[in-house]
Amino acid sequence: MAARPGRWLWTCRIGFEPHLYEELAWAGAEPRVLGEALVESEGKQGLVLAFARQSFRVLASFPGAAPELAPAMAQAVAALPASAPIVLQAFTPDTPRGNALAAEADALRETVRGLLPANRLLEDTDRARETGAQLVSLCVAPGAVTVGVVPAREALSLAPGGRRRMKRAGESPSRAAMKLEEALDGLPFEPGRGDVCVDLGAAPGGWTQRLVSRGAKVIAVDPARLMPELASNPRVRHVQESAFAFAPEEPVDWLFCDMAWRPLEVAQLLAKWGRRGWASHLVANIKLPMNDKNPILLRVRHTLTEDGGWKGLTVRQLYHDRDEVTVTAHRR
Numbered sequence: 001m002a003a004r005p006g007r008w009l010w011t012c013r014i015g016f017e018p019h020l021y022e023e024l025a026w027a028g029a030e031p032r033v034l035g036e037a038l039v040e041s042e043g044k045q046g047l048v049l050a051f052a053r054q055s056f057r058v059l060a061s062f063p064g065a066a067p068e069l070a071p072a073m074a075q076a077v078a079a080l081p082a083s084a085p086i087v088l089q090a091f092t093p094d095t096p097r098g099n100a101l102a103a104e105a106d107a108l109r110e111t112v113r114g115l116l117p118a119n120r121l122l123e124d125t126d127r128a129r130e131t132g133a134q135l136v137s138l139c140v141a142p143g144a145v146t147v148g149v150v151p152a153r154e155a156l157s158l159a160p161g162g163r164r165r166m167k168r169a170g171e172s173p174s175r176a177a178m179k180l181e182e183a184l185d186g187l188p189f190e191p192g193r194g195d196v197c198v199d200l201g202a203a204p205g206g207w208t209q210r211l212v213s214r215g216a217k218v219i220a221v222d223p224a225r226l227m228p229e230l231a232s233n234p235r236v237r238h239v240q241e242s243a244f245a246f247a248p249e250e251p252v253d254w255l256f257c258d259m260a261w262r263p264l265e266v267a268q269l270l271a272k273w274g275r276r277g278w279a280s281h282l283v284a285n286i287k288l289p290m291n292d293k294n295p296i297l298l299r300v301r302h303t304l305t306e307d308g309g310w311k312g313l314t315v316r317q318l319y320h321d322r323d324e325v326t327v328t329a330h331r332r
């Protein structure tokens with residue numbers, strides 16, 4: 001099914017279309033599932049949804065990625081106001097059938113790029129927000145290419161299709177560590193030298209290890225064992241007990257939480273930390289193994305903000321998240 005021009009196209013993790021659909025329906029945005037990992041809707045200014053990885057306003061749809069369609073695609077892009085530079089990206093839905101089109105998507109992007117005036121293109125994606133660029137995406141799905149645009153400053157992600165891969169060449173970090181890296185990447189500042197962090201549900205220690213490598217001191221709370229190299233690290237204190245029994249001796253800078261536990265109970269625990277002013281910043285991964293995820297998320301949000309006083313709450317299923325979402329917030 002092709003996305004209709006003027007509507008918005010959203011992409012999500014495969015299997016999460018019903019949850020994204022429900023969020024859009026709750027917002028009155030008249031959603032329609034187009035296929036695996038793709039949902040379209042009416043435009044709603046400023047909509048930030050937990051289960052969306054990327055979204056854009058649809059400019060045009062095409063029946064495939066054949067090179068002869070590229071001039072019409074370039075024409076749709078060139079018709080955008082010339083006042084802002086263009087960052088041109090291509091992505092496929094993150095599904096087995098979509099990923100098989102990755103090479104075709106790259107080739108199409110290069111062809112369309114070659115048809116656009118070079119002086120309208122911005123190559124450095126990292127500068128997209130500061131330059132007020134427009135993020136133009138070619139979404140190459142089985143049987144349909146959708147061309148769309150979103151101002152980079154409003155984009156959910158600057159990574160094509162919202163796939164923010166945190167693995168660097170030559171590294172083999174745990175998935176848990178990559179979840180943390182991706183969460184920190186979205187924050188305006190990060191824990192650093194001298195900061196005190198509490199890590200609830202810390203074992204085996206992927207998050208703790210990343211925090212220590214940034215120069216932070218970590219109180220790692222988990223009944224399970226930490227990796228030996230962390231257990232003997234002078235900047236790590238392992239408190240081998242339940243997070244529900246733990247209280248810090250004094251307020252800390254950051255509260256991290258990746259506990260494998262029931263989301264509403266975890267939210268109540270994080271709310272207690274907020275109410276008591278025990279931490280200034282929060283990064284937590286909330287597990288959502290149940291089918292009906294949105295009603296639980298609504299209660300989690302309410303608990304953190306109304307009961308816990310956490311501010312600036314973000315709730316997003318990050319690229320490295322599976323049946324879970326990552327929340328960030330601060331106290332002031």
Ligand SMILES: C[S@@+](CC[C@H](N)C(=O)[O-])C[C@H]1O[C@@H](n2cnc3c(N)ncnc32)[C@H](O)[C@@H]1O
Binds near residue numbers: 200203207243244260
């Ligand atoms: C997904 S793992 C955490 C992985 C960790 N972030 C890392 O990077 O290695 C979940 C952890 O939650 C811990 N956990 C579950 N219930 C807990 C509780 N009540 N208090 C503290 N930790 C708990 C488990 O022991 C387990 O180690």
